[in-house]
Amino acid sequence: MSNLHCAIGNCKINAHNKPPGISFHPCPASSEMRNKWLMMLKNKCSMLDWAKSRICSRHFENKYFDSQRKLKEHAIPTLFPASAMEKPLRNDSTPIFNAKTERLLNKQVQSDLMIDIKSSLNKLKEPTNLDTFVTDELKWKPDAPMEARLWLMVKKQDRLITMLMEDLAQNRKQVETMRKNMEASKLSKREMEQNFESMKYIVKSLQEKHATLEEQIEILTAVEAR
Ligand SMILES: [Zn+2]
Structure with a gap:
């Protein structure tokens, strides 16, 4: 295990300097997935041994991990951050040193x-x-x-x-x-509905009283003008 290191060309992550949370992952077994990996890694790795090489978790997007942080079957390495390549230690140490501050900040309420x-x-x-x-x-x-x-x-x-x-x-x-x-x-919608209902009621009453159409119109006009 001691010679375990990330196979990506300039990535300096190995078993000794690996920050917490970084894991190593084997290469895929199917030729279909291997082809996809090759497309991504052809300029990134000087040597890739399908059986022995390991790629560190920094090169995989979050969506490629399951809830146990295991790599999903269709995972492809797509991340090759420049900072991961050149200064892995410095880049890694920042979140570790600030973890306490972050944790405390999350606890603070806005007013405080x-x-x-x-x-x-x-x-x-x-x-x-x-x-x-x-x-x-x-x-x-x-x-x-x-x-x-x-x-x-x-x-x-x-x-x-x-x-x-x-x-x-x-x-x-x-x-x-x-x-x-x-x-x-x-x-206003409710008002209109009420008006409409009372109009309907008036028309109905008028019809029941057998008012002529002309009388109905006359009475309705009077009601409307009110
Ligand atoms: Zn790596």
Whole structure:
């Protein structure tokens, strides 16, 4: 097992450096699937031994795994990310080092996050000469110190949040108007139905009283004009 490594040319994943969650998978047995694999791998592998070579799970899309993370029969390696090829360790370590932060962030509620960000920002001081580090395109100049860059980002983010809030308020208003319109149209529909029903009733009564057609029209016109 110790010499296990991914057969994809530049992929540096092997049994020793493999990050958690990465698995190795054997090549398919059927010639039909092998042909499909060859199409994908012809420029990616210098050597492929159908019996011994293994491909690491990084090269398969999620849809090709079943719930047990086993490779499905029709799986084809289609992913050859440049980052996986050149700097596997650095690329892998990022999610591992940030896993705790991600987990904690997922637990936070929106209001707590907002309060936390606001209080952190209050501790930062806006550079007095921020403007001198900002270009006319609202980017930082190459010589801008880190805090000026940070502040520009904070300002942009602030502006973005304001804009989003405005959009949200606008949307809410539109939804409210639509809801009101819908209710109004429902009401008028009901009114029309009621009118129609009473008209039908009047016509029926008139017919029962054997009013002539002319009398019926006269009475109906009077009712309508009311
Ligand atoms: Zn690989």
